[in-house]
Amino acid sequence: MNLDFTYDNPTRIHFGRTALSHLKEELDGYGENVLLVYGRNAIKSMGLYDEVIKILTESGKRVTELSGIKSNPTYRQLLEGARLVRENQIDLILAVGGGSVIDCAKGISLSAYCEGDPWQRYWVNFEPVDNQIVPVGCILTMAGTASEMNGGSVITNEDEMIKGGRTYPANVNPRFSILNPEYTFSVPKRQMVSGIFDTFSHLMEQYFTGEDDNTTDYIIEGVMESLIHSARIALKNPEDYEARSNLMWCATMGLNKITGLSKAQDWEVHMIEHQLGAYTDCPHGEGLAIISVPYYRYIYQNGMDKFVRFAKRVWGIDTEQMSKDEAALAGIEALSEFIRELGLPTTLREIGTTEEMLPKIAASSVKGGGYRQMEEADILQVLKACW
Numbered sequence: 418m419n420l421d422f423t424y425d426n427p428t429r430i431h432f433g434r435t436a437l438s439h440l441k442e443e444l445d446g447y448g449e450n451v452l453l454v455y456g457r458n459a460i461k462s463m464g465l466y467d468e469v470i471k472i473l474t475e476s477g478k479r480v481t482e483l484s485g486i487k488s489n490p491t492y493r494q495l496l497e498g499a500r501l502v503r504e505n506q507i508d509l510i511l512a513v514g515g516g517s518v519i520d521c522a523k524g525i526s527l528s529a530y531c532e533g534d535p536w537q538r539y540w541v542n543f544e545p546v547d548n549q550i551v552p553v554g555c556i557l558t559m560a561g562t563a564s565e566m567n568g569g570s571v572i573t574n575e576d577e578m579i580k581g582g583r584t585y586p587a588n589v590n591p592r593f594s595i596l597n598p599e600y601t602f603s604v605p606k607r608q609m610v611s612g613i614f615d616t617f618s619h620l621m622e623q624y625f626t627g628e629d630d631n632t633t634d635y636i637i638e639g640v641m642e643s644l645i646h647s648a649r650i651a652l653k654n655p656e657d658y659e660a661r662s663n664l665m666w667c668a669t670m671g672l673n674k675i676t677g678l679s680k681a682q683d684w685e686v687h688m689i690e691h692q693l694g695a696y697t698d699c700p701h702g703e704g705l706a707i708i709s710v711p712y713y714r715y716i717y718q719n720g721m722d723k724f725v726r727f728a729k730r731v732w733g734i735d736t737e738q739m740s741k742d743e744a745a746l747a748g749i750e751a752l753s754e755f756i757r758e759l760g761l762p763t764t765l766r767e768i769g770t771t772e773e774m775l776p777k778i779a780a781s782s783v784k785g786g787g788y789r790q791m792e793e794a795d796i797l798q799v800l801k802a803c804w
Contacts, residue, residue: 448508490521498525516562561612563672611702683787711802720788
């Protein structure tokens with residue numbers, strides 16, 4: 418653990434079948450005006466909307482609603498939410514849904530009282546947040562992003578064709594999060610596997626950096642193993658509570674900063690996917706699945722020892738008779754097989770990407786990387802390999 422760090426995560430988690438019973442006690446700590454943020458009809462069809470409204474009403478809350486949040490939440494939706502916060506003097510934003518809904522709620526919370534253009538200040542210039550932040554609480558219905566326990570907010574600016582994300586200070590984290598794995602049972606398989614791979618990608622982004630043999634790498638490997646094991650059970654039986662609860666907690670662990678401590682981190686796969694999503698509006702996990710294998714094949718030689726370790730420790734591959742190069746590629750191939758096992762797309766054509774988009778995506782992607790510094794030409798090569 419050779420990089421110094423300070424860890425602070427103020428989110429209180431209520432986990433399990435009875436988690437919603439804690440909502441009333443959480444609401445007691447806030448004023449009477451609540452902005453309820455959710456997607457389209459999923460929480461209504463599963464009955465969760467009615468349960469939440471009942472608790473809010475019994476708690477004496479006055480509810481304003483913002484519905485229809487997209488899977489890639491937009492800046493326009495964020496600004497509408499910010500307007501509702503100001504006009505209704507909102508005391509608490511309650512997000513009910515997956516990571517997109519929670520990301521939007523956090524974006525609203527820090528933008529409502531921002532002086533100037535929040536997009537330019539906070540998502541482009543990365544300025545310190547110096548204005549009032551409206552508290553956020555959440556009820557999670559889809560596992561994958563860990564937005565329920567971090568300060569991240571990924572928003573798509575449709576006018577500028579930019580999907581931008583930033584991790585904000587801990588005071589932007591949800592104050593409380595309610596996690597009942599049963600709420601994820603109704604999620605379609607496509608969304609379930611997308612969330613699984615989003616979690617896996619978060620872990621890889623933090624794993625494939627550094628040469629140090631630190632505690633965090635062992636934690637990441639353990640969460641990866643749990644995720645693979647539970648994913649295979651959930652594919653056969655989506656209502657296996659143990660599997661879905663493990664997947665939910667793996668997702669939360671994957672990006673609540675625990676698995677990034679004392680790590681340099683990469684995140685280039687996410688940066689490329691963000692721009693892919695801006696152009697195609699594809700599910701985040703699907704985009705990550707398409708980009709990951711070509712990206713890691715492009716950079717593995719720059720981090721050879723970690724890719725060999727990935728093959729041995731995560732996939733259980735016997736590498737004794739292999740060269741380092743063969744072992745590293747075997748681990749990447751095991752990742753590729755897992756993506757196919759999940760039923761995720763493996764080419765950009767499958768999600769409607771046109772060849773003309775590739776240079777635009779490469780040019781607008783944030784340049785960076787872990788083992789290898791990626792420039793526009795490198796990103797374009799990866800995208801062509803994804804094609």
